[in-house]
Amino acid sequence: MANDLYTRLVYARAWPVLGRLAYYALKLLGAEIPRSVPVGPGFELAHGGFGVVVHSKSIIGARVKIYPGVTLGRADIYRPAQQSRFEGIVIEEEVILCPGAKVLCKEGVLRVGRGTVVAANAVLLESTGENEIWAGLPAVRVGSRPT
Numbered sequence: 001m002a003n004d005l006y007t008r009l010v011y012a013r014a015w016p017v018l019g020r021l022a023y024y025a026l027k028l029l030g031a032e033i034p035r036s037v038p039v040g041p042g043f044e045l046a047h048g049g050f051g052v053v054v055h056s057k058s059i060i061g062a063r064v065k066i067y068p069g070v071t072l073g074r075a076d077i078y079r080p081a082q083q084s085r086f087e088g089i090v091i092e093e094e095v096i097l098c099p100g101a102k103v104l105c106k107e108g109v110l111r112v113g114r115g116t117v118v119a120a121n122a123v124l125l126e127s128t129g130e131n132e133i134w135a136g137l138p139a140v141r142v143g144s145r146p147t
Contacts, residue, residue, distance in 0.1 A: 006031065006045045040064065040093065057088035061114070064091050067099040075104035075125060092130075098122070115145055 006029065012022035013035045023035050030050035033039070037054055040062030045052065051069040054060070058072045074086045085107035092114040097103070100121040103112060111127040118124050119135035119142075128134060133143040 006048050007043060010039055010043060010045055055089060057086070058091065059088065060091045061093040061095065063094045064097070065095075066097045067101070067120075069100040070097045071102045071104070073102075073104055075106040092116075115147070117145055 006026070009022045009026045010033060013019045013026070013033065015022065019035055026033060029048060031045060031048070031052040033052065033054045034056040036056045037058050037060060039060045042063035043060060044065045046065055046067045049066055049068055049070070052066055053071045053073065055073040072089045072091070074084060076084050076086060086105050087107070087109045089103055089105055090109060090111045091097070092112060094115045095112050096117045098118060098120040101118040102123045103110065103118065104123065104125055106125070112118065112124070113128045113130040113132065115131035116128045117133045118139065119133065121137070122135045122139040123137045124134055124139040128141070131145040131147055132141050133145055134140065135142045
C-alpha cells in the first residue's frame with residue numbers, strides 16, 4: 001500500500017495545481033524527483049525510494065524500478081552549472097537501479113539501455129547497451145540479462 005502512495009505522488013507531480021504539493025510530499029518522504037522529469041508508465045519507487053535524488057535533466061522510461069539511495073546526476077559538480085557540458089540522463093524502459101546505485105554524467109547525454117541492471121552501490125559513468133548488468137566502482141559490464 002505504501003509503494004502505491006509513492007508511485008501516485010511521482011505521477012501526481014505532473015498535475016497542474018496539486019503537482020507542487022505532490023513534489024514536496026515526495027521530498028518530505030525522502031525522494032527528490034523534480035517536476036520536470038518525465039516518468040513512463042509502470043514506474044516503481046521500491047521501498048519508498050528514500051534517498052533517491054534525480055537531476056532535473058533526466059528522463060525515466062516505462063517500467064523502471066528505482067531502489068533507495070539511487071542518484072542520477074552530474075559527475076562534474078565541482079564546476080558551476082553554466083560551465084558544465086552535462087546535457088542529461090536517459091533511463092530507458094525496464095531498467096533496474098539497485099540500492100545505492102549512482103548514475104553520473106560529465107558531458108553529453110548518458111543513456112542506460114533498455115533492460116539494463118545497475119548493481120547495488122555501483123557508480124555508472126558511461127552509457128550502456130541493452131539488457132546488460134553493470135557493477136563496481138567505477139561500474140563495468142559484468143554480464144547480460146536474459147531476454
